Structure formats: structure tokens, C-alpha cells
Ligand code: PRT
């Protein structure tokens with residue numbers, strides 16, 4: 001049994017649940033408790049606040065966890081990053097009132113900076129040899145400058161909308177973050193095996209993202225040209241049609257180039273083009 005900690009509610013919850021569900025691990029949301037057992041895979045889901053996930057994994061209360069890299073960097077617990085998951089992307093940045101002139105990182109010497117990420121910030125200031133006052137506050141960091149509590153802030157930014165609303169501008173992007181799968185160091189053999197199975201499934205789901213499965217019919221003599229347009233994974237699958245002189249071709253294509261490929265294929269005489277979604281890709 002492998003115990004996976006995910007965020008109970010918040011920005012990472014939905015995508016964490018969806019990733020596990022795409023990997024064949026379904027948890028009944030109506031029966032959601034602190035701890036839930038998956039019916040179809042030997043895992044348990046532990047719902048926690050994101051702040052508590054790195055510690056839970058370092059202590060072995062959970063074997064693995066899905067959490068923002070920003071929390072891992074701030075909490076400094078001894079965990080291993082097993083995989084980057086590509087969602088929950090954001091950065092932790094320094095921001096100052098927009099009317100201020102920014103001359104470079106030395107600007108922060110002697111300034112008061114409000115943040116919920118004091119560890120990451122003091123590490124940055126130390127590297128940059130900046131002497132500043134760090135004020136740790138738990139929430140609503142973005143209002144600190146306007147109420148006179150701080151000269152600047154160090155906070156999470158994604159679209160930048162919150163900074164603009166609060167009359168601030170982003171001047172230094174210090175740490176880039178996304179959701180990561182972290183693991184306890186020294187997992188028992190049985191748990192490692194379940195984790196490898198889980199990783200195999202997650203990678204199959206990730207590989208299929210942005211890919212489509214395309215089927216089309218075309219005259220046999222056009223096959224070499226069509227294969228040059230759509231090389232496929234190894235090479236395309238080609239099957240004869242009941243109608244003599246015609247074949248059906250099946251191939252995996254990237255969604256980004258799908259329309260241009262369809263136009264090129266139509267131009268050489270392809271017909272009956274079907275595009276299907278691809279769920280998993282096992283190599
Ligand atoms: O209750 P719990 O402690 O579990 O949740 P939480 O409130 O601490 O965290 P939550 O759910 O807000 O965020 C969880 C994780 O999502 C963070 O640790 C980040 O890894 C990631 N993430 C991604 C973000 C954002 N994007 C984000 N935009 N976390 C917070 N924000 C905030 C940001 O602080 C800003 O105030 O959203 C606001 C809007 O951002 P803009 O730039 O889009 O306006």
C-alpha cells in the first residue's frame with residue numbers, strides 16, 4: 001500500500017485528483033474523508049493542507065505527495081523530487097509600488113519586505129548580498145505596501161493580475177514553481193514497486209497529452225507521399241481497404257500540427273479523415 005498526500009482543497013486539488021484518475025486511481029469524492037482508499041490500485045489518498053505535505057512525506061506519514069515546488073523549497077524538509085508534473089505553474093517574485101524607480105536588486109538594501117516565503121527570500125538576499133528586513137505574514141501579502149507595513153513584497157505570481165490590482169510591479173522573478181511529485185527517502189521495497197507502477201502510468205498519461213490518433217483513406221499509389229507527411233511513431237500502420245487500390249492509414253499526430261497535416265493529406269487525395277483523442281501511450 002502506497003500513501004499519497006494531496007492538497008485537500010485549493011488550486012492543486014483538482015488537477016492532482018484528475019492526474020490520479022487518468023492513471024487509473026479513482027477515489028469517490030462523495031465519500032471523501034481525511035484518508036481514502038482507492039478501489040482499483042493499492043494506494044491510499046491522504047488529504048492535507050499544501051503547507052503540511054513536505055513534512056508529512058519527510059516523516060513517512062505519507063510515502064509520496066503532490067505539492068507546489070515553492071512549498072518544498074520553503075520548508076526545506078528532506079524529500080526527493082521524483083517527477084515534475086507540469087501544472088500549478090507560478091513564480092515567487094519581488095514586487096514594489098509601481099511608481100517607484102527600480103534600479104536593480106540593490107534597491108532592496110534597507111527595505112522592509114513582506115512575504116509568506118521567508119526562507120526562500122533570505123536565501124536569495126544572502127546570495128545577492130542584500131541587507132533587508134524580512135517580515136513574515138501569513139496571508140494578503142499584496143496589501144502590505146499600501147497599508148504601510150512594508151516597502152515591497154515577495155509573493156506568488158501567476159497572471160500578475162493581483163499585483164496590478166494592488167498598484168505593484170514585479171521586478172525580480174526569484175523562484176519558478178510547478179506541482180511536483182515528492183517521495184519519502186528510503187521507501188520500502190513493496191512501496192517502491194507500487195510507485196514505479198504509478199510512475200509508468202503517469203508517464204503514459206503525460207506522453208499522450210497534445211497527441212491525436214488520425215485515420216484516413218487514400219489510393220495506394222499515394223502511400224509513399226502520405227508516409228513522408230506523417231512519419232508516425234515507428235512508421236504508420238497501413239491496412240488494405242475492401243475497395244481495391246485503396247488503403248487506410250493510422251498514425252499518431254501532434255495536435256499543434258494536425259490541421260496543417262490534414263491540409264497536406266487532402267491535397268494528395270486523402271479522404272474520410274478521422275481524428276480521435278488519445279488517452280494513454282505506452283511505448
Ligand atoms: O489550504 P492550503 O494551505 O492547502 O492552500 P493555500 O491557500 O496555501 O494554497 P493555494 O491553494 O492558493 O495554492 C496552492 C499552490 O498552487 C501554491 O503553493 C502554488 O504552488 C500554486 N499556485 C499556482 C498558486 C498560484 N498559481 C497563484 N496564483 N498559488 C497561489 N497563487 C495566488 C498568488 O499568491 C496571488 O495572490 O493567487 C493570487 C493570484 O495570482 P495572479 O498573479 O494570477 O493574480
Ligand code: ZN
Pocket residue numbers: 049050051
Ligand atoms: Zn497553504
